[in-house]
Amino acid sequence: MGTVTAAGKSRPLPHPPQARSPVLGLPPTPSPPLADPHPSFLADKDAKVFVAGHRGLVGSAIVRRLLSLGFTSVVVRTHAELDLTRQADVEAFFAAERPRYVVLAAAKVGGIHANSTYPADFIAANLQIQTNVVDAALRCGSVRKLLFLGSSCIYPKFAPQPITEGSLLSGPLEPTNEWYAVAKIAGIKMCQAYRIQHGLDAVSAMPTNLYGPHDNFHPENSHVLPALIRRFHEAKATNAPEVVVWGSGSPLREFLHVDDLADGVIFLMDQYSGLEHVNVGSGSEVTIKELAELVKEVVGFQGNLVWDSSKPDGTPRKLMDSSKIQGMGWKPKIALKEGLVETYKWYVENVISNKK
Amino acid sequence: MPTHSALQLEVPKAANNGTPSFLADKSAKVFLAGHKGMLGSAIHRRLAALGFTNIVGRTRAELDLTCEPAVQKFFDAEQPRYVILAAGKVGGLHASSAAPADFMTENLRITLNVLTAARRCGTVRKLLFLATSAVYPVDAPQPIPESTLLTGPPAPGNEWYAIPKIVGIKMCQAYRAELGMDAIVATPNNLYGPRDPFPSESSHVIPALIRRFHDAKASGAPEVVVWGSGLQLREFTHADDAADAVVLLMETYSGPEHVNVGSGREVTVRELAETVREVVGYEGRVVWDTSRPDGVMRRLLDSSKMAALGWEPKVELRDGLKKLYEWYLHGRAPDFEA
Numbered sequence: 001m002g003t004v005t006a007a008g009k010s011r012p013l014p015h016p017p018q019a020r021s022p023v024l025g026l027p028p029t030p031s032p033p034l035a036d037p038h039p040s041f042l043a044d045k046d047a048k049v050f051v052a053g054h055r056g057l058v059g060s061a062i063v064r065r066l067l068s069l070g071f072t073s074v075v076v077r078t079h080a081e082l083d084l085t086r087q088a089d090v091e092a093f094f095a096a097e098r099p100r101y102v103v104l105a106a107a108k109v110g111g112i113h114a115n116s117t118y119p120a121d122f123i124a125a126n127l128q129i130q131t132n133v134v135d136a137a138l139r140c141g142s143v144r145k146l147l148f149l150g151s152s153c154i155y156p157k158f159a160p161q162p163i164t165e166g167s168l169l170s171g172p173l174e175p176t177n178e179w180y181a182v183a184k185i186a187g188i189k190m191c192q193a194y195r196i197q198h199g200l201d202a203v204s205a206m207p208t209n210l211y212g213p214h215d216n217f218h219p220e221n222s223h224v225l226p227a228l229i230r231r232f233h234e235a236k237a238t239n240a241p242e243v244v245v246w247g248s249g250s251p252l253r254e255f256l257h258v259d260d261l262a263d264g265v266i267f268l269m270d271q272y273s274g275l276e277h278v279n280v281g282s283g284s285e286v287t288i289k290e291l292a293e294l295v296k297e298v299v300g301f302q303g304n305l306v307w308d309s310s311k312p313d314g315t316p317r318k319l320m321d322s323s324k325i326q327g328m329g330w331k332p333k334i335a336l337k338e339g340l341v342e343t344y345k346w347y348v349e350n351v352i353s354n355k356k
Numbered sequence: 357m358p359t360h361s362a363l364q365l366e367v368p369k370a371a372n373n374g375t376p377s378f379l380a381d382k383s384a385k386v387f388l389a390g391h392k393g394m395l396g397s398a399i400h401r402r403l404a405a406l407g408f409t410n411i412v413g414r415t416r417a418e419l420d421l422t423c424e425p426a427v428q429k430f431f432d433a434e435q436p437r438y439v440i441l442a443a444g445k446v447g448g449l450h451a452s453s454a455a456p457a458d459f460m461t462e463n464l465r466i467t468l469n470v471l472t473a474a475r476r477c478g479t480v481r482k483l484l485f486l487a488t489s490a491v492y493p494v495d496a497p498q499p500i501p502e503s504t505l506l507t508g509p510p511a512p513g514n515e516w517y518a519i520p521k522i523v524g525i526k527m528c529q530a531y532r533a534e535l536g537m538d539a540i541v542a543t544p545n546n547l548y549g550p551r552d553p554f555p556s557e558s559s560h561v562i563p564a565l566i567r568r569f570h571d572a573k574a575s576g577a578p579e580v581v582v583w584g585s586g587l588q589l590r591e592f593t594h595a596d597d598a599a600d601a602v603v604l605l606m607e608t609y610s611g612p613e614h615v616n617v618g619s620g621r622e623v624t625v626r627e628l629a630e631t632v633r634e635v636v637g638y639e640g641r642v643v644w645d646t647s648r649p650d651g652v653m654r655r656l657l658d659s660s661k662m663a664a665l666g667w668e669p670k671v672e673l674r675d676g677l678k679k680l681y682e683w684y685l686h687g688r689a690p691d692f693e694a
Contacts (some may be wrong), residue, residue, distance in 0.1 A: 087424045087465075119530035124472055127523065131464050138457075169509040182526045186464065189519045193456035 038144060041101065041270040047144075048073040050099035052084060052133060053106030057258055058149055058207070060214045062103055065262040075099060085125050090132040091139065098142035103265065104133050104187075105149045112176045113220065119179040126183035134190050138200050145201040147269055148191050150184040150277065152208050152320060153177045162283075162321035165206075165276055188277050201273050205265055208281035208320045211339065212258035213346040225255060228292055229340075229347055232299040242304040243296070246311035249289030254319045256282045257339040260332035267330045281320035282332045288313075291336075298340045378438065378482065378606040385410045387436035389421060389470060390443030394552040395486060395544070398595035399440060399602050406603065412436060422465040424472075431473035439483040440602065441470050441524075447553075448560050449513055449651065456516035463520035471527055475535060482538040484606055485528050487614055489545035489657055490518040499620075499658035502543070502613050511652055529612045541614035542598075542605055545657045548676065549595030550683040562592065562677070565629055566684055569636040579641040580633075583648035586626035591656045593619040594671035601667050608665050618657030619669040628673075635677045 038044075049066060053059035054076035066074050075097055082093055084106055108125040115122055130148065137143040155163045156171030168188070173181045191202035211225045219230065228245070235243045264280040272278060286294070289307070296305055334342075386403065390396035391413030403411055412434055419430055421443055445462045452459045467485065474480040492500050493508025505525065510518035528539035548562040565582070572580045601617040609615060623631075629642055659667075 118534055120475070120527070120534040123523075123527055123530045124468060127464060127468055127527075131461060131468070135461055169506070171508070172506050179526060179530050182523055186460075186519055186523050189515060190457070190460050190464075193460045193516055197455055197457040 041145065041266070042069070044100070045069065045071045046073060047100040048075055048097065049101040049103065050075045050097065051103045051105060052077075052129075053104070055214075056105060056107075056109070057210060057212065057214050057216070058261060059103075059105035061212060061258040061262040062105060062265055065259065065266060069266070084132055085128040087128070087132050087136075090136045094136040094140040094143075098140055099137075100142055100144050101269065102133065102137050102143055102146040103149070103269070104130065104146065106133075107149075107184075109180075111216075111220075111222065115177050115180055123179040123183050126180060127186060130183070130187040130190060134187075134194055134200075134202065137202075138194055138198055143200070145269060145273075146191070146203070147265060148187050148202065148204045149265070150188060150204055150206045151180070152206060152279075152281075152318070153181045154184045154188070154206060157315075161317050162319040163279070164321040165279055165324060168277070191277075192275050195275060203268055203272055203274065204277035205268055206277050206279050206320070207261045207264075208254045208256050208279070208322075209318070210258045210261055211255055212343050213350070215258075215343070217347060217351055224253070224288065225291065225295070225340075226343075226347075228295040229299065229344055232296050232301040233344070233347065233352070235303060236299055236301040240303055242306050243301065244306045244308050245288070245292050246308050247288065247313040248309045249287060249292065249307050251288050251313050251315060252285045252317040252319065253288060253291065254281055254283070254285050255291075255336060255339075256280065256332060257334040257343075260334050264325060264330055264332070267328075268325070271328060272325075276324075278325050279320045279322045280325055281322040283319075283322050283326070284336070285317075285319050286336065294337055294340060295344075298337065298344050375481070377608075378603070379406070381437070382406065382408045383410055384437040384481075385412055385434065386438040386440065387412045387431075387434060389414075389439070389441045389466075390486075392551065393442060393446070394549050395547055395595050395598055395602075396440075396442040397551045398549055398599035399442060402596070402599040402603055421469055422462050424465070424469050427469040427473045428476060431477040435477055435479040436474075437479060437481050438606065439470065439474055439480055440606070441467070441483065441485045442602075444486070444520075446517075449511075452517045453513045459516040460520055463517070464523060467520065467524040467527060471531055471539070475531065475537065480537070482540070482606060482610075483528070484602060485524050485539065485541045486602075487521040487525050487541050487543045488517070489543060489616070489618070489655060490514050491522045491525065491543065492655075494652055498654050499656045500616070501658040502616055502661065505614070525614050528614075532612050538610050540605055540609055540611065542602055543614045543616050543657070544593055544598045544601070545616070545618040545655065546590055546592045547595050547598055548592055548680060550680060550687060561590070561625065561628070562632070562680070563684075565632040566636060566677075566681055569633055569638040570681075570684065572640055573636055573638040577640060579643050580638070581643045581645050582625070582629055583645050584625065584650040585646050586624060586629060586644050588625050588650050588652065589622045589654040589656065590625060590628065591618050591620065591622050592628070592673060592676075593617065593669060594676040597669035597671050600670075601662055604662075604665055604667050613661075615661050615665075616657040616659045617662050617667075618659045619671075620656075620659055620663075621669075621673065622654075622656055623673065631674055631677060635674065635681050 051059055051063050054063045106129055108122055137146050155167055157174040158171055159167040188204045191204050194200040194202050215226045216222045217226045217230045231243055388411055391400045420426055443466055445459050474483055492504055494511040496504045525541050528541050531537040531539045552563050568580055598617050
């Protein structure tokens with residue numbers, strides 16, 4: 001994996017707004033930047049970092065990355081140890097642990113089927129988790145920075161592509177995951193509200209479609225990439241003559257390896273303190289056809305890949321505009337093929353082997 | 357001209373499965389959250405006048421709705437059959453811009469706690485959530501139909517109040533879809549009436565104008581300065597009319613979509629200020645500070661859905677303002693009954 005440059009230097013505070021000199025009408029010379037009294041995230045590796053949701057796809061990648069960077073005090077709790085939907089429990093945890101940093105990667109997640117069968121559970125649990133964690137983070141007084149993870153599904157169904165941060169709330173949501181999306185939008189707004197009213201350094205990151213180790217490979221509700229891995233693997237293992245994929249294969253999708261996302265999250269923890277949420281995407285698109293052919297090659301399935309074009313395609317295109325984070329100097333490092341090889345290896349070692 | 361008591365003459369309808377409708381169930385326990393607020397107190401008056409005998413209310417000191425265990429304990433103990441959720445942190449654009457975190461967290465928690473507790477106790481037959489016209493996009497087509505929800509962002513600065521209300525609408529839909537809970541939503545526009553707080557800055561426009569004209573009359577000030585051009589159009593709805601709509605919705609409506617509740621009568625803020633001036637009896641000048649922002653230029657709800665249910669708002673603005681000024685002068689003592 002790539003390295004992350006450590007910012008060890010102190011960051012200057014932004015200049016105060018330019019005032020007009022009353023006599024000449026010229027802006028006064030700006031005063032020299034004040035030294036930042038606090039170290040940046042990457043210069044603060046012994047500080048306590050609470051990663052909520054450390055067992056999920058995103059949370060586990062973030063913990064891996066933090067540990068490999070040399071963070072010595074990463075605090076995690078399973079759902080059984082700490083139910084984030086319970087306000088009193090979360091407050092007690094924060095009062096006892098007093099973390100300096102919080103990464104909120106915990107959520108109730110699921111596919112289309114789960115969202116549409118249990119919308120009340122989805123919207124309520126996610127709102128409770130977010131509200132409890134952000135509010136407790138403020139109240140305990142020790143949290144210097146909090147990062148909230150959302151999802152690309154917060155954006156309008158028909159947002160112009162590539163999707164910029166500014167398109168939030170500009171149009172109707174995709175109905176199949178609108179409950180989850182509304183909860184995540186409320187989370188973004190909570191972070192903004194706490195920054196404005198209390199000065200809590202709370203930021204929000206919106207990842208694109210993710211893939212990688214610890215993903216959900218369930219046959220019924222996994223996303224397209226892990227579903228393809230599973231199906232090609234099973235076809236290879238059973239010597240099936242072909243794999244049939246629904247649709248024409250022409251829709252375009254963007255994928256980001258979860259280790260790149262973890263890298264991006266840590267970059268934002270270190271460098272970003274803005275009000276607006278930030279897209280974290282690769283900027284690279286592939287057609288579903290290109291993806292399927294790549295997965296077939298990586299898995300080593302020798303049979304035929306057949307397209308059932310009588311079945312519907314999904315959304316024609318879904319690409320995030322990540323120029324904001326890339327303009328700050330961050331870019332992803334894991335190419336799709338390389339990421340697929342690594343993910344397939346993990347799948348075979350962890351999912352298939354565990355079934356024996 | 358129909359009066360507010362017209363509803364008492366309607367024959368209450370039984371639901372298909374034989375359970376009584378709301379108006380045929382007047383001894384059932386109704387939890388009225390926010391019963392001391394402007395709308396809550398109007399709903400309380402209406403229910404009492406209709407003969408409801410078991411209305412339960414709790415002040416904030418008695419029950420903090422933002423506290424999850426307290427709300428659960430309350431619901432488990434009281435086991436209400438009906439819930440009307442008119443409680444929330446309110447205050448207008450100025451207040452919510454100054455305390456965005458408080459507005460978001462309190463209002464989200466109230467909705468979450470009440471809905472989850474209602475689900476858990478298992479006795480709630482019907483729940484009504486009060487939303488607000490602030491949920492609609494700032495540039496929504498006028499009059500604003502229910503279908504424009506989430507087609508654009510709410511007015512900037514107002515989102516801290518609007519987002520929790522949007523969440524409440526979606527939560528009620530989700531609870532209906534997953535659990536079959538009969539959760540409905542009313543979306544009123546610019547309510548006014550007794551028991552709206554009257555602080556001069558961070559309150560809604562009608563109470564603010566009443567207070568300022570009254571103070572100017574009392575001090576003999578030669579003029580009152582009002583911010584903006586005064587050309588913005590506003591639709592005001594009296595809380596008693598909104599309370600009527602709430603009762604009608606509880607009786608007849610079980611749909612997933614929220615329902616607009618607006619009087620349908622627009623005035624410019626200039627016309628409003630002139631009417632308030634006359635009602636208060638202030639004889640000085642009104643001056644418009646056009647350097648100040650106007651806010652949204654128009655906000656008129658399309659309330660045809662509510663009208664189709666048989667609702668007719670009855671309070672004319674001038675009469676409502678007269679009664680409100682009367683209440684402001686004499687009624688803010690704790691023992692006054694409107």
